Amino acid sequence: MNIPMRTYLVTQGDRSGARGTADVVRAAIDGGVDVVQLREKHATARERYELGLELRDLTREAGVAFVVNDRVDIAAAVDADGVHLGDEDLPVSVASDHLGEEAIVGRSVSTPEAAREAERAGADYLGVGAVFATGTKDVADDEAEIGTARLADVAAAVDIPVVGIGGITADNARAVAEAGASGVAVVSAITDADDPAAATRRLRRAVDEGRGRVAR
Amino acid sequence: MNIPMRTYLVTQGDRSGARGTADVVRAAIDGGVDVVQLREKHATARERYELGLELRDLTREAGVAFVVNDRVDIAAAVDADGVHLGDEDLPVSVASDHLGEEAIVGRSVSTPEAAREAERAGADYLGVGAVFATGTKDVADDEAEIGTARLADVAAAVDIPVVGIGGITADNARAVAEAGASGVAVVSAITDADDPAAATRRLRRAVDEGRGRVAR
Ligand code: NI
Numbered sequence: 001m002n003i004p005m006r007t008y009l010v011t012q013g014d015r016s017g018a019r020g021t022a023d024v025v026r027a028a029i030d031g032g033v034d035v036v037q038l039r040e041k042h043a044t045a046r047e048r049y050e051l052g053l054e055l056r057d058l059t060r061e062a063g064v065a066f067v068v069n070d071r072v073d074i075a076a077a078v079d080a081d082g083v084h085l086g087d088e089d090l091p092v093s094v095a096s097d098h099l100g101e102e103a104i105v106g107r108s109v110s111t112p113e114a115a116r117e118a119e120r121a122g123a124d125y126l127g128v129g130a131v132f133a134t135g136t137k138d139v140a141d142d143e144a145e146i147g148t149a150r151l152a153d154v155a156a157a158v159d160i161p162v163v164g165i166g167g168i169t170a171d172n173a174r175a176v177a178e179a180g181a182s183g184v185a186v187v188s189a190i191t192d193a194d195d196p197a198a199a200t201r202r203l204r205r206a207v208d209e210g211r212g213r214v215a216r
Numbered sequence: 217m218n219i220p221m222r223t224y225l226v227t228q229g230d231r232s233g234a235r236g237t238a239d240v241v242r243a244a245i246d247g248g249v250d251v252v253q254l255r256e257k258h259a260t261a262r263e264r265y266e267l268g269l270e271l272r273d274l275t276r277e278a279g280v281a282f283v284v285n286d287r288v289d290i291a292a293a294v295d296a297d298g299v300h301l302g303d304e305d306l307p308v309s310v311a312s313d314h315l316g317e318e319a320i321v322g323r324s325v326s327t328p329e330a331a332r333e334a335e336r337a338g339a340d341y342l343g344v345g346a347v348f349a350t351g352t353k354d355v356a357d358d359e360a361e362i363g364t365a366r367l368a369d370v371a372a373a374v375d376i377p378v379v380g381i382g383g384i385t386a387d388n389a390r391a392v393a394e395a396g397a398s399g400v401a402v403v404s405a406i407t408d409a410d411d412p413a414a415a416t417r418r419l420r421r422a423v424d425e426g427r428g429r430v431a432r
């Protein structure tokens with residue numbers, strides 16, 4: 001797997017204001033988002049399945065990677081590109097067996113040890129955080145702030161791409177990329193933005209700058 | 217699918233006293249249980265997966281049917297015989313496509329209309345309840361008591377087997393079977409019993425009597 005992960009949107013309808021998640025995803029695609037993850041923490045499996053079918057259409061048309069949080073069965077049912085797993089979810093190896101070797105399997109970790117273990121288990125990328133403490137709770141409430149120094153340690157420990165998550169904004173995204181992350185995963189920085197497309201572009205520019213690339 | 221469903225155990229570790237769920241399942245198998253459903257409402261997916269592997273071994277060795285509640289991916293991962301789905305879960309057709317035609321796909325319903333719809337969608341059996349109001353909450357808290365008259369209406373509406381659930385004990389299981397149910401699904405009546413094997417036998421005998429068979 002070698003897909004770009006500069007900007008990675010995690011959906012959450014109840015933090016998308018009056019807009020629906022599909023509208024936010026359309027705008028993020030317009031802003032050049034690389035990956036969309038269906039999360040919708042408070043929705044039922046049936047609701048996530050229905051929304052997943054819709055987001056799959058949108059992302060496929062745009063050539064944007066689409067993954068589903070937690071649920072391997074929903075990922076399979078909507079023909080997502082992969083799944084994102086945490087400590088409480090099915091093991092990476094089970095997801096890979098189930099979805100096939102082509103599938104993208106991401107794993108949430110917060111330490112270099114866990115990162116190496118996930119890489120050995122076959123994870124294709126890592127979500128690492130919470131990089132910054134935040135009231136926006138892009139990650140689980142009990143996720144402690146690890147800062148960019150630990151993020152750098154995690155990124156250095158593995159060869160697979162690492163995306164930072166937790167309290168990331170256009171203002172601090174550059175520091176996340178400078179720490180070695182391939183990109184930034186956000187909820188509110190895009191879903192809550194007045195202009196989600198512009199917010200996505202700002203994040204991407206910050207990541208490009210941090211990674212020493214010319215911003216496009 | 218034509219498996220017996222006279223006694224159907226729904227697991228719930230936190231209502232199994234000091235025993236673990238595996239111990240309760242062993243005892244229920246000893247008592248002649250026909251189906252075991254892994255529910256464990258408060259466990260993480262990872263925990264259900266690990267426990268599912270263990271229960272799969274126990275049930276396979278005994279030739280007992282084993283299904284997983286809600287999660288098609290966990291059912292597939294532990295090689296269960298099937299899955300049991302509710303209104304908030306993935307559709308029956310998605311589960312059948314995913315697990316294959318041999319898989320047992322059950323569906324929770326409480327009306328004849330929903331029963332016919334589930335049968336048309338390909339459900340192999342129905343869980344119908346709550347038959348009796350109960351403090352033990354074998355079904356969702358918001359599940360209203362439907363009584364044996366409505367259960368009889370549901371059973372009469374479809375050709376697939378129907379199991380009653382909700383507040384069922386050895387004392388009222390006969391009435392559930394007399395209403396047309398193929399069997400009874402229980403949590404507490406087995407998990408909370410002093411002797412889960414004996415409790416399973418009593419339930420089975422009551423169902424056999426209700427179905428007009430000679431108790432074995
Ligand atoms: Ni599958």
